[in-house]
Each structure stands twice: as structure tokens, then as C-alpha cells.
Amino acid sequence: MTGAGPSGPVIGILDLQGDVREHLAALRDIGCSDVRLVKRPADLVGLDGLILPGGESTTLSMLLESTGLFEAIAERVPPGSGSSPDAGALPALPVLGTCAGLVLVAREVQDGRPDQRTFGALDAVVRRNGYGRQVQSFEADVVLSAGAGTALPTVFIRAPMVLSVGPEVEVLAEHEGVPVLVRQGLILACAFHPELTPDRRVHRMFVDMCGTNRRVLPEPTPGVAADLLGASEAL
Numbered sequence: 416m417t418g419a420g421p422s423g424p425v426i427g428i429l430d431l432q433g434d435v436r437e438h439l440a441a442l443r444d445i446g447c448s449d450v451r452l453v454k455r456p457a458d459l460v461g462l463d464g465l466i467l468p469g470g471e472s473t474t475l476s477m478l479l480e481s482t483g484l485f486e487a488i489a490e491r492v493p494p495g496s497g498s499s500p501d502a503g504a505l506p507a508l509p510v511l512g513t514c515a516g517l518v519l520v521a522r523e524v525q526d527g528r529p530d531q532r533t534f535g536a537l538d539a540v541v542r543r544n545g546y547g548r549q550v551q552s553f554e555a556d557v558v559l560s561a562g563a564g565t566a567l568p569t570v571f572i573r574a575p576m577v578l579s580v581g582p583e584v585e586v587l588a589e590h591e592g593v594p595v596l597v598r599q600g601l602i603l604a605c606a607f608h609p610e611l612t613p614d615r616r617v618h619r620m621f622v623d624m625c626g627t628n629r630r631v632l633p634e635p636t637p638g639v640a641a642d643l644l645g646a647s648e649a650l
């Protein structure tokens with residue numbers, strides 16, 4: 416397993432709206448010492464992974480656009496982000512999307528707002544609020560299909576429901592036959608809130624993915640970082 420710690424991967428958390436503090440605490444729990452809050456495009460420079468937290472995907476979509484972060488992240492999180500980036504392109508960025516974050520990475524969203532945008536990086540169709548309203552929030556223990564360990568305690572709050580996934584998507588956990596934790600290449604996403612329970616296996620899995628990806632990446636090109644910084648200064 417990849418160790419977090421001083422030389423571990425640098426993880427960013429999108430800090431526009433939603434449960435940012437809880438993800439920060441979860442990362443600290445597993446020893447991630449370099450966690451950065453992402454509010455503008457320049458904050459993406461040097462990250463080995465990005466968490467898109469739960470919150471409200473329609474609001475997040477609007478704020479991503481107004482901060483210039485939508486385009487900056489989309490460049491690093493192309494459709495089917497599992498595949499290797501094209502030569503010369505910015506290296507693809509591993510992403511953990513939780514709840515609203517799952518909506519943000521999905522290829523297709525049902526019951527969303529017509530102007531709501533997604534990165535389309537995960538070949539999945541999701542229905543926004545597919546499990547019902549706030550009062551229908553629930554907790555459940557789900558079994559990880561990788562087989563490892565005990566059931567994972569989960570919390571679903573106005574969660575998106577995964578209606579279908581493409582052939583390249585690996586289903587890592589299901590609840591009542593419906594995928595709730597999925598992975599496609601560098602994209603890990605869940606319908607529930609792993610940051611709201613004490614079990615840190617989802618965060619650990621993501622940090623491991625980021626560490627592995629970092630080891631296979633080419634050295635960053637200074638020009639690319641400068642372009643990103645320039646883009647943000649122009650905001």
C-alpha cells in the first residue's frame with residue numbers, strides 16, 4: 416500500500432461548497448500531510464489527486480464555471496480518464512467523487528438542471544436524488560466486492576443513484592444490487608459519504624491510486640504550471 420505522509424501524494428479538495436472539512440479530517444486520519452484546498456485553477460498545480468465532495472451538484476457546477484475551475488479540471492479529467500493521457504497533454508488527475516461529486520464526474524445525469532455540467536469522465540448514467548429526499552437519507556453496510564475485510568458502513572444523503580455503467584467501469588460495492596462505489600481508471604466515485612463514517616477504506620484506496628499514478632507520471636513541465644498560474648491570475 417502507498418503510504419501517505421511527508422512524501423505521500425498531494426491531495427486537493429474542491430473547496431467551493433459542501434463537506435470539505437470532513438474530507439480534510441478523513442485524509443488527516445490516514446496520515447496525508449499535504450492536503451490543499453482548491454478554490455481556483457492555480458490550486459490544481461502540483462496535485463496528485465482531487466476530491467470532489469458532496470454538496471449540491473447544481474451549485475457546484477455553477478461555482479466551477481464562475482471560478483474557471485470547470486475548464487481547468489476538465490483538461491485534467493477527460494472522458495474515460497482511465498486511459499493514458501495523450502503525449503504532450505497535462506497528466507490526467509485521479510479524482511474521488513463523492514455523492515454530488517459522483518454526479519459531477521458522470522457521463523449522463525438524469526433529473527439534473529438542464530444547464531448543469533459534468534466532466535463526463537465516468538461512463539455511468541446517474542439519477543440525481545435517485546434515493547429520494549433528505550428525509551429518506553439512510554445508513555447501510557455494504558460489502559466491498561474486492562472481498563477485503565468487513566462490510567463498509569455508509570451514509571446516503573439525497574444520493575445519486577447509479578442507473579447503469581459502461582463496460583470499463585468496475586463495480587467495487589453494491590447496495591441492493593445497485594452500484595454504489597465504482598472505479599474507471601483514475602476515477603473513483605461513490606454515491607455515499609465516506610467522509611461521514613469513521614471507516615477510511617475509500618480514502619485509503621484513493622490515496623493509494625494517487626500514489627501509484629504519481630510514480631508512473633513524467634516529470635511536470637514548468638511551462639504547463641506557468642500556463643495554469645497565468646490562467647488563474649487573469650480571473
Ligand code: GLN
Nearest residue numbers: 469470471472514515573
Ligand atoms: N442531491 C445532491 C446533488 O444532486 C447531492 C447530495 C449530497 O452530496 N449529499 O448534488
